Amino acid sequence: MKKPLENLNHLNLQNLKNEALHLTENFGDNLEILHSGKEKASKLVGELLQNFKNRKNKPQTDDDNKGLTVPLTMTFLGGGSFGTAMANLASRNGCDATLWVRDKRTVKAMQKTHINKKYLPDFKLDKRLKFSHDLEEAVKGKDIIFVAIPSSGFREILQKIAPFITSQVVISLTKGKETFALMSEIIKEELPNVAFGVMSGPNLAKEIMNNMPTATVIASESEAVRHAVQVALHGAFFRVFGSDDVVGVELGGALKNIYAIAMGMAGAYEVGDNTKAMILTRALAEMSRFGVHAGANPLTFLGLSGVGDLYATCASPLSRNYQVGNMLGKGLSLEQAVKKLGQTAEGINTIQQVHEKASKDGIYMPITHALYDIIFNEQAPFGVALDLMEKGFRSDVEFVMPHDKVNEDLK
Ligand SMILES: NC(=O)C1=CN([C@@H]2O[C@H](COP(=O)(O)OP(=O)(O)OC[C@H]3O[C@@H](n4cnc5c(N)ncnc54)[C@H](OP(=O)(O)O)[C@@H]3O)[C@@H](O)[C@H]2O)C=CC1
Ligand SMILES: O=C(CO)COP(=O)(O)O
Numbered sequence: 001m002k003k004p005l006e007n008l009n010h011l012n013l014q015n016l017k018n019e020a021l022h023l024t025e026n027f028g029d030n031l032e033i034l035h036s037g038k039e040k041a042s043k044l045v046g047e048l049l050q051n052f053k054n055r056k057n058k059p060q061t062d063d064d065n066k067g068l069t070v071p072l073t074m075t076f077l078g079g080g081s082f083g084t085a086m087a088n089l090a091s092r093n094g095c096d097a098t099l100w101v102r103d104k105r106t107v108k109a110m111q112k113t114h115i116n117k118k119y120l121p122d123f124k125l126d127k128r129l130k131f132s133h134d135l136e137e138a139v140k141g142k143d144i145i146f147v148a149i150p151s152s153g154f155r156e157i158l159q160k161i162a163p164f165i166t167s168q169v170v171i172s173l174t175k176g177k178e179t180f181a182l183m184s185e186i187i188k189e190e191l192p193n194v195a196f197g198v199m200s201g202p203n204l205a206k207e208i209m210n211n212m213p214t215a216t217v218i219a220s221e222s223e224a225v226r227h228a229v230q231v232a233l234h235g236a237f238f239r240v241f242g243s244d245d246v247v248g249v250e251l252g253g254a255l256k257n258i259y260a261i262a263m264g265m266a267g268a269y270e271v272g273d274n275t276k277a278m279i280l281t282r283a284l285a286e287m288s289r290f291g292v293h294a295g296a297n298p299l300t301f302l303g304l305s306g307v308g309d310l311y312a313t314c315a316s317p318l319s320r321n322y323q324v325g326n327m328l329g330k331g332l333s334l335e336q337a338v339k340k341l342g343q344t345a346e347g348i349n350t351i352q353q354v355h356e357k358a359s360k361d362g363i364y365m366p367i368t369h370a371l372y373d374i375i376f377n378e379q380a381p382f383g384v385a386l387d388l389m390e391k392g393f394r395s396d397v398e399f400v401m402p403h404d405k406v407n408e409d410l411k
Contacts, residue, residue: 091128354368
């Protein structure tokens with residue numbers, strides 16, 4: 001049987017080469033402008049130009065491939081905006097990438113047009129990217145399986161792929177929560193023998209498709225898994241950082257959706273920048289508090305999967321969670337907002353899960369409870385916001401000074 005990730009050490013060259021070809025073909029002139037005279041131009045861009053500038057417009061020959069071994073093989077489950085964006089990135093990086101989509105007609109259309117008409121209609125996908133609706137064919141014998149299915153269908157898809165899993169690594173790209181379970185916990189329950197990881201960060205799909213630089217975090221207890229994902233996805237526009245705090249990274253991605261809804265709502269009420277900063281910072285306090293309760297390291301929330309993703313999602317009208325919050329703030333009902341969005345907004349479900357868990361375990365999550373009251377108990381936002389402001393004296397960063405130390409001498 002093939003060992004997992006056996007061709008990993010050979011991929012860097014393949015990866016670099018394909019990235020460089022793509023860059024020089026599509027952005028050659030801009031890269032040269034960026035490179036020339038700019039000390040800050042990245043080392044990678046410099047190396048790529050050095051190695052490949054003479055190859056511009058030169059067709060690939062068999063000689064070019066000498067000494068290179070087969071690329072990593074991988075499948076992305078879920079043909080929404082994120083699964084498509086990540087599959088496209090991997091394919092551009094030279095990986096043998098397949099996008100699995102449940103709808104046969106969509107697959108046929110994508111094979112023909114290389115466009116994901118429903119979720120990313122404005123983008124032509126890499127011509128080497130493969131498409132499949134056959135789960136067995138898509139999963140069998142691959143090195144890595146990335147799962148970009150919304151949390152509501154996550155367990156079900158793992159159950160479906162279980163018969164085809166041998167030595168594949170499984171990576172969750174999903175930023176949500178099932179009832180009382182994180183995606184990593186579902187992987188452990190459904191596929192107890194696989195090596196796995198979770199990936200999360202400020203990764204708005206449309207920005208990635210537009211080659212706007214960003215970064216993400218791959219979290220796994222396995223160094224080989226972290227390295228494999230870095231090799232597969234790391235490129236000139238997408239840096240992949242590593243972490244071994246799986247729970248912390250995963251919770252950063254799931255919890256920030258709650259606060260993106262809050263910020264969308266705040267945007268509808270045209271609150272000031274001080275207010276936005278306060279919401280964002282207290283959101284981070286809630287996230288890290290909830291994370292620590294679940295066994296995460298609070299410092300993880302200072303990283304890309306914490307404050308990075310929180311900022312991106314709370315500040316961007318591209319975020320579907322922000323959009324839902326904004327529509328709610330403008331007076332639409334939840335049903336109307338979700339229908340109008342027509343895509344996944346994980347935060348709605350996450351608010352309910354976290355509200356329930358925090359109430360049960362006594363975790364102080366005032367913003368989450370406030371949102372729950374507004375959305376599910378139909379309480380007036382203004383009154384709820386006033387209540388939030390009257391929560392009494394508390395410590396700013398409880399990991400520096402615990403809350404029970406506030407005004408301790410006066411007690
Ligand atoms: N979009 C983004 O910018 C980012 C999203 N994420 C996360 O990635 C996950 C997926 O989001 P995203 O791609 O944006 O979602 P979308 O709403 O864009 O698409 C969801 C996709 O999943 C498919 N799907 C839904 N349920 C099932 C199921 N039970 N079985 C098989 N396929 C299913 C849908 O198929 P169909 O069209 O047939 O309904 C669709 O292809 C979410 O957890 C999200 O939080 C993470 C980072 C960035
Ligand atoms: O997670 C995301 C960006 O990192 C995408 O957020 P939305 O699901 O709110 O669009």
